[in-house]
Amino acid sequence: MRILLIMDPGIPVPPEAYGGHERLVYLFAEEYQKLGHQVTLLAGPDSHCSGTTVAFGVNNLNRSVLQKNKEVIFAWQYLYRNLHNFDLVHNFGRLIYLLPVLNSPVKKIMTYGRPVSTKGIRLLVKLPHKNLIFSACSDYCVSTGNVAGHWETVYNTIDFSKYQLNQHIAEDAPLMFLGRLDKIKGAHTAIKVAKATHHKLILAGNIPTTPDNLHYYKTEIEPLIDNDRITYVGALNDREKNTYLQQAKALLFPIEWDEPFGMVMIExxxxxxxxxxxxxxxxxxxxxxxxxxxxxxxxxxxAAKLAVISAIDRKQCRESAKQRFDVDIIAKQYLSLFNG
Known part of the structure; x- marks a missing residue:
């Protein structure tokens, strides 16, 4: 099969650090290619994969509306001129990219990794369309957009071969919090739990840039970092995540919002x-x-569950997640959507 993968510009595919969706797109590009399919990736500058890469737009998350409109026009032109070269268009970018090919016979998957704008869904499905499936990364996420059209749940994924099992950890092993240090991610709660249970805590993730979350970090998180009981190790790449997560007794995920998936959990x-x-x-x-x-x-x-966390078999912990979320399983689920 000839597959076109689309991702918004802003962060290259794969990302150097932060960029969950961009990391997913890269994993699928590599896995589709590994399965014998011909892959073309349409993504921002400096992107690459084992197949063919077509760059467009600019890598700037704060780019202007004018720039984003130029990117839409580029995507439309590319699809119009090259649609005959593809059997499947798998779009992780903006829904509007698919507008010129909605009613074409080519198979189309529109994938969401965050709560969905139902207005766009309702408008789009009123137009003539065929061979279009909407997917989202959890039943919860599907529920935010399933107002019209054909929807499927396909979970997010990681490449489990890049992560190593550590079956045995010390009794005084640290806890870990990994994620953006925004208030809704709950780092303050992780610190509270670590202190209450006399554990060390490793904090990892991006320091916020928005004024409200930066104020939260400066006032509620940074003053508690003593590099003894509470340590901040910065934003981590995949290799560093593997290193730190292996040595943790547990990952704390005290979110204050409805997380669509939460990749760090399966990492x-x-x-x-x-x-x-x-x-x-x-x-x-x-x-x-x-x-x-x-x-x-x-x-x-x-805090109470930390008292019984050692009852969980760490090998079974990995295997149970691998059977559900490894990239070879999830990629095949996507490719099977049109086989029913």
Whole structure:
């Protein structure tokens, strides 16, 4: 099959550090190619994959509306001129990119990794269209957009071969928090739980740039970092994530919003590190109670589960997640969507 993968410009594919969706697109590009398909990637500058790469736009998340409109026009022109070269268009970028090919016979998958704007869905499906499937990364995420059209849940993925299992950790092993240091991610709660249970905590992730979240970081997080009990290690690349997650007793995921998926949960599980997470968004779909972690309602319940975290078999933690979320499984799920 000849597959076109589309991702918005702004961050290159694959990303150097932050960029969950861009990392997903790269994984699918490589896995589709590995499965014998011919892959073309349409993405921002400095992107690459084992197939063919076509660059467009600029890598700037704060680029202007005018620039974004230019990118839409480029995508339209590229699709119009090259559609005959593809059997499947798998779009992780803006929905509007698909407008010129909506009613063409080519197979189309529109994938979402965040809550969906239902207005765009309703408008689009009123237009003549065929061979179009909407997908999202969890049942929760599907529920935000499933107002019209054909929807499927296909979970996010990682390459489990890039993460190594650590079955045995010390009793005084640290806890870990990994994610953007925005308030809704709950780093302050992770610190509270670590202190209450007398654990060390490793904080990792991007320092916010928006004024409200930067104020939160400066006032509620940074003053508590002592590089002894609470250590901040910066934003991590994939190799560094593997290193730190392996040595953690548990990953704390005390989110204050409805997370559409939460890639860090399966990254931790891939190392055998169980996850204790708040019951929001997709968490109950990802965490299997007592097998690879626990789903809890608040900080006190999170702290209580740390007392029994050693009962989780770290090898089983990894295997249970690998069977559901490894890239070879998820890529085949996408490719099978049109086989039913």
């Amino acid at each position: 931790a599980m891939a190392c055998g590190t169980p996850v204790i997470a708040f019951k929001r968004g997709s968490v109950p779909e990802v965490v299997q109670e007592g097998i690879n972690g626990f789903v809890v309602k608040d900080a006190s319940a999170m």
